[in-house]
Every structure is written in structure tokens, then in C-alpha cells.
Amino acid sequence: MASIDEKHLEEKLTALESARTWSPRLVSKLESHIRSASDSELLRINPIKFATDKTLNEKEAIDLFLHAAALGLFDMTWILICPVCSCVIDSFRALKNLRSRCRCTHCHLDLVAALDDMIAITFTVNPAIRRIAYHDPQTLSAEDYLFRYRSAIEGLIPDGTPFVKVREMLNRGLAYIEPGKTTTLEIIAEAGALHGSSSDSDAGILFIVDPALPPGEQRIAIRVDLESSTPDTGTIAAGKVIFELSNVADRRFEFGILQLPPGIDRPPPLHFAPFLSGKRLLTTQTFRDLFRSEVIRGHEGLGVKDIALLFTDLKGSTALYDRIGDLNAFALVQQHFDRLQDVTVRHNGAIIKTIGDAVMAAFLRPADAVQAALDMRSEIASFNKRQPDKALILKIGVHKGAAIAVTLNERLDYFGQTVNIAARVQGLADADEIFVSQDVYDATGVRDGLAAFAVEPRTAQLRGVQQELPVFRVGAAA
Template sequence: MKTGIDEAELDKRLATLETVRAWSPRVMSKLESFLRTADDRELYRINPLAFGTERGIAEAEAIDLFLHASSLGLFEMDWLLVCPLCACIVESFGSLRTLEKHYRCALCRTDYEAVLDDYITITFTVCANVRRIRFHDPDALPARDYCFQCRVTLDGVTPDGKPWMDHFAAATPEVRFIQPHAVERIEIDVGEGTLLGWDFDADDGFEFTVAEDAPPAPRPLSVGYDDRSCEPATGRIAPGRIVLEIRNASARRRLFGLTVTSPGFSHPDILFRPFLTGKRLLTTQTFRTLFRSELIRASEGIGVKDITLLFTDLKSSTALYDRIGDLSAFSLVQQHFDRLRDVTVANGGTVIKTIGDAVMAAFLNPRDAVAAAVAMLDEMERFNRDHVDRPLILKIGLHKGASIAVTSNDQLDYFGQAVNIAARVQGLAQAEEIYLTRDVHDYPGVGELLEPFVVERRTAHLKGVNLEMPVFRVAGGGSLTPAARLR
């Protein structure tokens, strides 16, 4: 038995997880093996996309696996703000509700605005009551382990595909904690280049140029930190053995690092392995179902650079209520919601909300959204075969663009011009029609989906948003007739 595993808790939670949905063959056994045999670092801040790739599990199923497992207490979910320049983890939040819109990387001294598309990564760590690992108590870790295992993401790589963390660590011969009001003495041999002293959690630090024509460094070279600054912050010293005396005059423990770079050093571009972004998570129906309490508390919301929005509505639904009565019509409408939700999920999207008889759904990209729209009309055609005396006639509109994720009526929602345009475009549609904006129509792969059908280009003035723009009408439902496309 692996040390630290609570067998009863693990067995109980795995047994429940197995029942929550139909998993692909061996998915559960792969997860159990991982929980039992992986080392502590592998069980800390797991990238679910990498986990799935390495084990032959489809990406969507891997995300679902970790979401369900988290809801059952096998893992804890962590929201991380990552610096795109140095791949360090600037902030870690246990919940979306505590995520900040603005953040600053003290190492790079750069400010960022958090957006759900980029550099917000969601990871998962095994729960301590299932299997205890040393990363459950990060303050007890050695300084070097804490620095490179907890404060730098493994997903950052250099252009040659090697982990950026390895390069960073190799150039950083000294990492240590300096207690409040304490002094640390460091001796180090340095050649020509730059000697950098830094602290992940503060903007203060020093940068000394090491050059043959510079004067020898004092022995010791004393550097003092207080709550707001470092003195001296710059200087020139000759190569050789340096004796540093680092004084921490502040009331907090510092994580102090010393990095040495060679002359002419140029910081490499850092690439990132695919990771679970905030946008991807918020367009996953499983997340919205299992974590309804996850709300955005940032007063301004959090930006999304690009999201595809789909609106549906029912034609003449008021007449349907009048004709068959409220109870019967309400039952039909609820059944239609269930069908549209299933189609949305099957095509990689999520239902954001229902408004009366209408549905608002979100997708990562237009191709998935258009595939869902076509499938919705097909699904409603099948539905109406069983309700020939009271059919539900669907209308659909799609648009893509920037938006803001907000909390509205205690649920995650989207707000902004892209939402307004998508809703107005849906309003153009008549019975069994799909309307697309140009941004959706021109997206790679959409043309292939629509190739068998008549597509008519029009110009529309969208009321309420004061825009005149090209739109594309796709005749749908029973009239979804194969034909040469009209442009």
C-alpha cells in the first residue's frame, strides 16, 4: 500500500465516481492506478488535458473525470494566474469567486488583466483525506522545492520543447527563505553577465552588472530589503567570488532567489502546453451543473476575448400555449430544453440559461456552435414527428466575439455587445432557419458543415445595437435542402 493513502476513503469515492456517468473502458482503472502509484509532484496541480493525452483519454472526458472527482472529494480544484513572460504562478485561488481581474507579476514587474482565454489555468490536486502528499503543506517545503515546484508552472516550455522551469532552475544557484528581520550570508562565484536578486511576492530586487572593467564588490556586499524597496537596487561589480549579505528588514518571510545570466542573454519566448483555461471550463456543462455555487465576484466581471454564442427561440409559442393550454405547452417546452441541452453538450458547448422559451448557449468556437445548430434543427424535426399536432418550430442565431463573464441572478452569465448581436441575429430567423454573422460563417470548418445546404447572404440592420452587417441565412428543418451554396 502506498504510504499516505486512506484506503476506505479512496475506495468509497472511486465507487461513487464510477456510477455518475458511463465512462470509456479502463478510464476508472487508469485513474485509480494514478492515485495509487504517482509520486507526490504528479498528484499536485494536475493538468487534466495532459493527463488525458498521456493515457489515451479523450479531452472532454478527462475534464469531466476531474470535475466529477472533485465534486466527490477526490481532488481539489485550483485556479491559477500565470505570467506569460516567466511562467511563474502569480496567484492561486481555490475558487472562481475569489479570482481577481487584475494581477501583477513581481518577478517581471508587469501588470496583467485576467481573461478567461489565456493564462488562467485550472488544475487539480489530490485531496489530503484521500492521499496526503508533501505539497499539502507548502510552507514546510525546502525553499528550492517551493520555488520551482509550487511557484512555476510545469506547462511553460522553451521553443525547443524543454521545460522552462529547468532553464530557470539551472540559472538560479541560490534560493532560500529569509525570515523576518534576519540576515542571510551567501557566497557565490560569478562571471561576466548579470546577477539578479528577486522575490516572487514583491517588486523589489537588485540587478548588478558583472563586468571586467567594474570595481571589485565590497566584502560583504550588503543588500537590504524593507517592506517596499531594496537598497542598492543596481550596481556594477567585477567577476569573482562575491559575498552577499542579505538583510530582511520586513515583517514577512521572503523567498529570495539569486539568478545569474551570461552577457547578451535574451529571455526566450515561453510557450505553453495545452491547459484547461477558464473559458474552456465555463463552456463545459459538467462544470456549470456540478459547481453552481462558483460565481464571479469581481465587480467588473472577467473578460473573454473570444466566445461563440448561440440563441434559439420558438416561433409562435404564444399561440401554442393558447391552443393546447399552459400545462401541456410547458411540458413540451421543457422537453425541448432537454433535447437542446443534450445537443449542446454533445457538440462541446454549454447552456448558459433559458429565457422564456429561448436558450442561450456558449461554445469555444464557431464550428462546434454551427454543428450544434444544425443538429438542433434535426433533433426538433425528430421531436415533432412524435408531436405532429403540436410541433415546436425552432429559430437560431449565432455570433462570436469578445464578452464579459459575470454573475447575474446567482448564475454565471455573459454580457456585452457580442451577446446583444447574437440575440438580434436570432431575431432575424424565421421558422427552421439559422442566421450566422460573417465571423461565424468565415470560421475554418464552418463552410464544410454548410456545403450541402443553401446559404443566402444578406445585409441586416440590427435593432438596439445600431449596426448594419452582413449575415448568412441557412434554411433549416425539413427544408434543409442539399444544394449548391449561394454567395
């Protein structure tokens, strides 16, 4: 029976209920999960999968877990997932500790993580609410440690089976090896190969099993440490094999051996079930509002392979301040910021920062950014109708591409040429105009979204860009 701190849980759930308006029974579904789910189901919850399993709105489920983490119901963890074997390479409780350069010891590969794919954000029940076995990984069995604590179920082989399940099926021997000790793994080898590896050490072996060799008991002594194994390769006969693994390192690590079928020396190409990526989290306004202290280490940014950036500005704002006074103009500009943020959030984006009277926003998809631009223009037009003597004149630009997520002025921001170009594409716009780059215009769903509008192709020479850039001016509805 799960041990739950009832008073603590009730306090946190009450605070969660009042944090915002939720769909009916949403918080009660979360409470039920906390109470009745298995320990493994409360480890590194994927909020997108949770939404699917519980028939919830995906965006609201993400907001739910972010608010729950902010209140202490759950611990938010950033994990690095190997794209080759779907193991959890490393995990971090804070963004500032996240390292983009990492090594998968199972695959013996050095990798650079990007916010788009290898970085996932998960939620584990807080031990003050309910303690689970995975809060104490050093006490887990080798099987639980490797196949649940150090593996992500999102990596799938082509038929949709989680790759970790395949690894469990192929597992022939798995144990902890204590420092200064020798551990014996006895295996019946079949045609193919025996592949040994560890999630905590670069020790690894690959022995080819040749059925043509004469059978007989084989005993192989292997010296393992945090860096290597000696010997690490060889050819053996089918049948009984006894591996004597001597750990000369100064700490314990687990070591497992898989039986690979003939002709297979590497994992099949994996695809991944949807998860909350770093890119999506950084374009979620709730995260930016609740976790303002989350920053990226100053000397190292995190790459994002593709992000849609939208810039806005107000034309003639200086004249507006002169005409109606600083206080009135400031209040008006703040109202305009509120409306632009509402539109941004509706279209899967987040406000990155405001610069004077301008806004920089980021979106998961270019089509979302373009639709947000159209709605922003419409929203400000409606706003102006209610106060024609204080009209705001909006100018918008949208561009997409690779960027670096960094911390600037103690806030999460984006840096790089994509950002520069996005700002300069906005600079091409005049009153009530939207300009989008060719990359944006060619992205999925954008042309369809602009079908009802007058779109005029142009070329522009932007400062800091050597070649002329094809752009498109989006006018009023055709």
C-alpha cells in the same frame, strides 16, 4: 510510502464509479495515480495532460476530475499563470475569490487575467485521501516552493522545454529570508547579468556582470522588503560575489538569483502546453451542473477575449400553448431543451441559461457553435416528425467576440455587446433558419462546415449597433 486513508478512498471511488458511465478502467487509472504518483505529480494536475499521458479521451478526463472534485477526491484550484515567466501568480479555491487584476513579482508586471489564457483550473489530491508535502507549502524547501509549488510547467520556450526547467538551470542561489534576518548568497558571477526576484515579494535586483572589470571578491549588502530592494541595480566584475540580503519585512519570503547569459535581459517568448482554461471550464456542462454555487464576484467580472454564443427561440410558442394547453406545451418545450442541451454538449458547449422558450449557449469555437446550430435544427425536425400536430419551429443565431463573465441571478452568465448582438442575430431568423454573423462565418472551419448548405449573405441594422452588420442566412442543404 504514501499514507492513504483506504476506507475514505474506497468510499469516494465507489461513488465516482456510479456517478456516470465511464470508459473501461478509467476510474482504476485514476486510483492508480492517487496511489503511486509522486507528491509533485498529485499537485495541480492538468486534466488535459493527464488525458494525454494516460491515453484517455480529453473531454472524459475533464469530466472525471470535475466529478472527483465534487466528491472530495481532489481539490479544484483556479490559478493565475504569468504569460511571461509561467510562474503561478496566485491561486484560489473558489471562483468567487478570483481576481483578474494581478501582479507578477518576478517580472514586476501588472497584468489583467482573461479566462482564455492566464486562468487555469487544476486538481490536487485532497489531504483527507492522501497527504502530500505540497499541502503544507510553508514546510517546503526553497527549491520545491519556487520551482514546483509556485511555477507552472505549461509555459514552454520555443524548443518545447518548460521554462521552469530553464530557470532551475540558471539558478545560482536560492534561499528563504527570515524577517529581521540577513541571509548570505555566494555566487560565481559570469558574463551577462545576475537577476534576483521573489514569488512572494516585489524585491528584485539586476546586476550587470562586466568581465572587463578587475576580478576580486565582491560583497554587496542589499536591503529587501515586500515592495523593493536597495540597491537594486549595479555593475559588478566576474567572479565571486557575496550578496548579504537583509529582510526588513514582517514575514519570510524566498529570494533567488539567476545567471542570465550575455544579451538576454528578459525571458524568451513562451507558448503554452494545453491546459484547462477558465473559458473552457465555463463552457463545460458538467462544471455548470456540478458546481452551481461557483460564482464570480458581483462587482467584478472576468474577461473572455473570444467566445462563440448561440441563441435559439421557438416561433409561435404562444399559439402552441393556446392550441395544446399549458401543461402539454410546457412538457414539449422541456423535451426540446433536453435535446438542445445534448447537442450543445456534443459540440464542446454548455447551456448558459434558458429564457422562456429560448436558449443561450456558449462554445469554445465558432465552428462548434455553427455545427451545433445545424444539428439542433436537424434534431428538432426529427422530433417534429414523431408528433406533427405539435410541431416546434426553431430559430437560431450565432455570433462571437469578447465578453465579460459575470454572475446574474445567482448563475454564471455573459454580459456585453457580443451577447446583445448574438441575441439580435437570432432575432433575424425565421422558421427553421440559422443566421450567423460575419465574424462567425469567417472563423476557422465554419465555411467548410456550411459548404453543403444554401448560404445567403445579407446585411442587417440591429438595434443598438450603429453600423449595418453583415450576416449570413443558412438555409436547408443545397
